[in-house]
Amino acid sequence: MRPGRAGRLAGWLLGVPLGTLAAAMLAVLALLWASLPALDGQVTAPGVTAPVEVLRDRWGVPHIRAASPADAYFALGYVHAQDRLWQMELRRRVAQGRLSEILGRSALPVDRLLRTLGLYRGAQAAVPGLADEERRYLEAYAAGVNAYLAGRRWTLPPEFLLLWHTPEPWTVADSLVLTRLMALDLAENWRRELLRARLARVVTPDQLRDLFPPPPDAPATVVYEPDLWRGPDLERLAAALPAPPPPGLGSNIWAVSGK
Numbered sequence: 001m002r003p004g005r006a007g008r009l010a011g012w013l014l015g016v017p018l019g020t021l022a023a024a025m026l027a028v029l030a031l032l033w034a035s036l037p038a039l040d041g042q043v044t045a046p047g048v049t050a051p052v053e054v055l056r057d058r059w060g061v062p063h064i065r066a067a068s069p070a071d072a073y074f075a076l077g078y079v080h081a082q083d084r085l086w087q088m089e090l091r092r093r094v095a096q097g098r099l100s101e102i103l104g105r106s107a108l109p110v111d112r113l114l115r116t117l118g119l120y121r122g123a124q125a126a127v128p129g130l131a132d133e134e135r136r137y138l139e140a141y142a143a144g145v146n147a148y149l150a151g152r153r154w155t156l157p158p159e160f161l162l163l164w165h166t167p168e169p170w171t172v173a174d175s176l177v178l179t180r181l182m183a184l185d186l187a188e189n190w191r192r193e194l195l196r197a198r199l200a201r202v203v204t205p206d207q208l209r210d211l212f213p214p215p216p217d218a219p220a221t222v223v224y225e226p227d228l229w230r231g232p233d234l235e236r237l238a239a240a241l242p243a244p245p246p247p248g249l250g251s252n253i254w255a256v257s258g259k
Contacts, residue, residue, distance in 0.1 A: 037082035045147040047140070048074050070140040077144025077170070086159040088145075088174075089167045095177040096120045102165050113241075119184065123177035130172075138172040145170035191241065198234045 039056055050067035052075045057063065062079045066072035080088065093099045097115035099107040114120070130138070146169045160166065196212055203211070 037079075043078075043151075045074075045078070045144075047143040047147055054079060070136055073137045073140040074144040074147070077141040077146075078148045079144075080141075081145045081148035081170075085148075085167070086157045088170075089160075091178055091181060092174050095123075095181045102163050117184070119180045120173065120177050123173045123180060126176055127172050135172065138175050141175060142170045142172055191238075194234060194238055194241075198238070201234075 039060075048066075048071045050071060052067075052071050053065040054075055055063045055065070062083075064072050064075045064079070066075055090099075093102065094110060095114060097111040097113075097120065100111050127135070149167060149169065156166070192212075196208070199211065200208055
């Protein structure tokens with residue numbers, strides 16, 4: 001019987017000299033330790049006009065003191081990259097429809113959906129229309145993220161090391177698209193609206209109101225146009241949607257006392 005993968009790994013480990021194995025484990029631990037954010041010391045980074053102070057309280061929350069808003073946004077990008085680089089990279093790739101480049105074929109349905117919706121194309125198109133001040137602050141934030149990346153090529157968080165992946169420089173569009181992605185996350189009623197549109201083909205307006213009663217503060221008149229939904233292939237659209245997230249999934253499902 002051929003040994004399984006676990007058996008082959010165990011055999012390989014047993015065949016490795018103890019000193020070599022210990023050195024390899026120490027190297028891995030050193031890389032993991034080096035990937036942690038530096039909480040003390042000084043960093044010289046081009047892009048700020050005056051010294052910026054970042055203080056972390058006993059819970060690790062950074063507090064930024066800067067001479068200008070642009071310098072503060074630069075520091076914010078830097079500490080965000082320190083603490084949340086993998087989350088930032090993952091969310092950016094979801095919005096871009098490029099998740100499968102690092103996670104493989106299983107992520108293709110998500111990529112197809114996000115490329116069809118065009119969230120990232122919309123974010124890129126919005127950049128030229130930004131006010132000068134908004135653009136300046138978003139560019140400062142991106143410069144802070146990239147300043148952190150420039151000094152951490154070989155000491156990135158473990159997720160990057162496991163996937164052998166180096167993130168691309170951060171851009172203004174990357175920041176803009178995250179708000180669009182959040183809006184998509186919070187707009188889960190699109191499945192409900194699609195179901196409503198499909199039912200509008202086969203039930204009366206009164207039956208539809210019974211199934212989907214309007215909120216108490218809704219206008220007295222509800223426009224009902226069943227012919228609007230005669231053309232689109234709603235069944236095909238419904239079948240193309242990815243599975244909904246499990247109930248209760250989110251970051252707002254717990255609270256901490258103000259005391």
